[in-house]
């Protein structure tokens with residue numbers, strides 16, 4: 386007789402049937418169960434209420450061990466997300482049908498219990514993504530292998546000197562060695578490069594470094610130079626983009642376009658397989674066109690995004706945001722309303738309506754939108 390899993394016990398399979406029929410029925414039940422779950426998620430798209438929360442983004446800490454020039458989070462005194470708040474969130478994942486949790490910050494791996502937290506979510510059936518600067522990955526490679534489903538590591542330079550200049554620490558070799566160790570343990574690793582003035586010429590070297598470390602996927606986005614809610618207290622009251630030192634200059638944009646043309650030829654196979662996550666066309670749009678708009682040479686084109694309709698950000702103290710770049714709509718308090726209620730408060734629904742109807746300036750120049758169509762949401 387085939388072994389009996391928990392799902393079979395719960396959903397009443399007849400254990401005496403033959404193995405093949407048994408497996409088919411089991412698969413079909415799992416499919417219909419998943420569809421049932423996913424259809425509730427599709428309801429999210431019909432209004433500004435959330436019926437499920439497929440993705441939770443948690444800022445486990447709001448301090449950091451890097452000193453990036455593009456982000457002021459490292460200037461914060463570090464706070465760690467308290468364990469009672471974590472337990473509270475884990476306990477709600479079933480009702481919220483949460484499929485993924487993204488552990489971020491600040492530097493998530495500086496939370497002294499980050500891997501225990503990852504395992505708590507896993508035990509609740511939630512897959513764990515860890516977004517990190519990578520400085521602790523080599524040292525804690527086994528914990529990553531044991532508790533994380535996918536690792537995302539920021540890689541902002543193609544050599545040690547550039548990495549150091551941007552991230553403020555000597556970490557280039559260290560993080561690549563960490564990536565290799567985790568890849569050897571079978572964990573998928575994505576590198577994430579924030580393209581800026583100091584590194585745009587090194588995109589090919591960044592790709593080569595990623596390949597040498599056996600990364601699964603490489604992803605690129607433009608540096609944000611305006612948002613007052615993400616990346617620490619960089620600006621007092623900025624509402625429009627400023628030409629920060631990290632932005633490319635107008636005279637550098639033709640060169641960036643040429644670099645992307647070269648990538649398109651040299652790495653055609655990597656683009657075709659998705660190992661470089663963005664297509665050449667997308668890179669031109671999110672990098673070259675974005676920087677041109679920043680310099681007033683063209684208009685920003687608001688990206689397609691529905692992240693606030695399937696995810697929310699929970700900051701270290703329980704503050705809730707629809708996404709990285711929009712303001713807070715509430716806060717989880719000890720003994721207060723659960724996330725399911727807070728995420729459907731009037732303020733939350735108003736913010737979702739505002740971004741959905743194009744009323745939020747932050748979306749116009751957002752460097753990190755996320756869009757999932759119905760088919761992708763069903764697959765979540």
Ligand SMILES: C[S@@+](CC[C@H](N)C(=O)[O-])C[C@H]1O[C@@H](n2cnc3c(N)ncnc32)[C@H](O)[C@@H]1O
Nearest residue numbers: 455456490491492516517518539577579608609
């Ligand atoms: C705020 S960090 C938190 C996670 C972790 N500390 C890290 O660096 O990967 C999240 C991501 O934002 C990127 N980032 C930092 N400053 C940025 C900026 N000004 N514009 C766009 N992305 C930025 C980081 O490189 C990282 O990939």
Ligand code: SF4
Nearest residue numbers: 449451453456491518
């Ligand atoms: S980008 Fe990440 S590593 Fe750099 S200061 Fe911000 S939180 Fe720290």
Ligand code: SF4
Nearest residue numbers: 690708710748751754
């Ligand atoms: S486009 Fe950016 S700012 Fe707007 S909702 Fe999406 S992630 Fe948030």
